Amino acid sequence: MSPIKPDLAATVGNTPLIRLRRASEETGCEILGKAEFMNPGQSVKDRAALWIIRDAISKGELKPGGTIVEGTAGNTGIGLALVGASMGFKTVIVIPETQSQEKKDMLRLAGAELVQVPAAPYRNPNNYIKYSGRLADELRRTEPNGVIWANQFDNTANRLAHIEGTGPEIWEQTGGKVDGFVCAVGTGGTLAGVGMALQPKG
Numbered sequence: 001m002s003p004i005k006p007d008l009a010a011t012v013g014n015t016p017l018i019r020l021r022r023a024s025e026e027t028g029c030e031i032l033g034k035a036e037f038m039n040p041g042q043s044v045k046d047r048a049a050l051w052i053i054r055d056a057i058s059k060g061e062l063k064p065g066g067t068i069v070e071g072t073a074g075n076t077g078i079g080l081a082l083v084g085a086s087m088g089f090k091t092v093i094v095i096p097e098t099q100s101q102e103k104k105d106m107l108r109l110a111g112a113e114l115v116q117v118p119a120a121p122y123r124n125p126n127n128y129i130k131y132s133g134r135l136a137d138e139l140r141r142t143e144p145n146g147v148i149w150a151n152q153f154d155n156t157a158n159r160l161a162h163i164e165g166t167g168p169e170i171w172e173q174t175g176g177k178v179d180g181f182v183c184a185v186g187t188g189g190t191l192a193g194v195g196m197a198l199q200p201k202g
Contacts, residue, residue: 008086009053012039012046013165017173029179034170041078041110044166048152048189049079051161053087056148064088066145071132073099074186076152081110092139094132096120129153158189159196166190167197176201 005011017032024031039046056062068084070077071094081091093107097116107114115135120127136149152158170178178198183190 008040009050009083012050012083014169015039017170032174034166039079041075041082043075043079044183044190045075046079046083047161047165048158048187049076049083049150051157051165052148052150052152052155053080053084053089055155055157055160056146061146061148062089063145066090067092067139067143067147068150069132069136069139069147070094070150070152071127071129072150072152073103073128076150077107077112078110080150081107081112085111092135094128094135096128152189153187158187159193162190162193163197167194170194171198171201 015035015038018035020031020033034044036042036044041049053062053068056068062068065088067090068080069092070080072080073095077091077093077095081093084091091110091112092115093112094115094117095104095107096119098119104114104116115131117126117128117131122129124130133149133151136147140147170181178201181191181194181198183194185191
């Protein structure tokens with residue numbers, strides 16, 4: 001394998017497992033942490049971003065110069081912006097205007113165009129996630145290179161990133177010695193995908 005990566009997207013995944021010494025000693029168990037902070041956007045969400053983009057490309061929905069739209073107040077926006085830019089795509093992130101200036105600055109630094117909307121509950125049609133879906137539909141009418149709504153909560157490519165990536169990595173890195181898996185849950189993609197990858201292996 002070449003030590004030179006062709007682009008930023010190629011650096012996503014294959015993060016190491018690190019033994020959590022103190023936790024392991026206190027419990028008498030071997031507890032390992034997956035170093036997802038070593039992804040280019042410093043989070044596991046870079047994986048979902050890459051798989052969502054690849055899926056759209058494979059379906060012909062996104063061509064070079066096309067646009068990725070998502071409503072997110074979290075790390076998925078950073079992942080989509082960084083990975084998308086490295087693959088030649090524009091990213092538009094819809095974000096509640098109440099989010100911190102630091103988060104807005106980070107998204108802009110990652111290359112995203114920001115659309116700020118008033119904070120509204122999910123049931124409101126102007127909630128930032130619902131707004132982003134409508135914005136993608138609107139932009140699609142005039143963008144010849146394609147526009148996708150990443151739609152991370154319902155997009156099964158999110159889960160697939162962990163079925164094909166994270167889960168098999170964990171299995172290989174542990175030599176198949178996995179008794180349990182714990183992670184934080186937002187969309188549920190990491191938990192569902194890793195679970196689907198590991199459970200059939202026993």
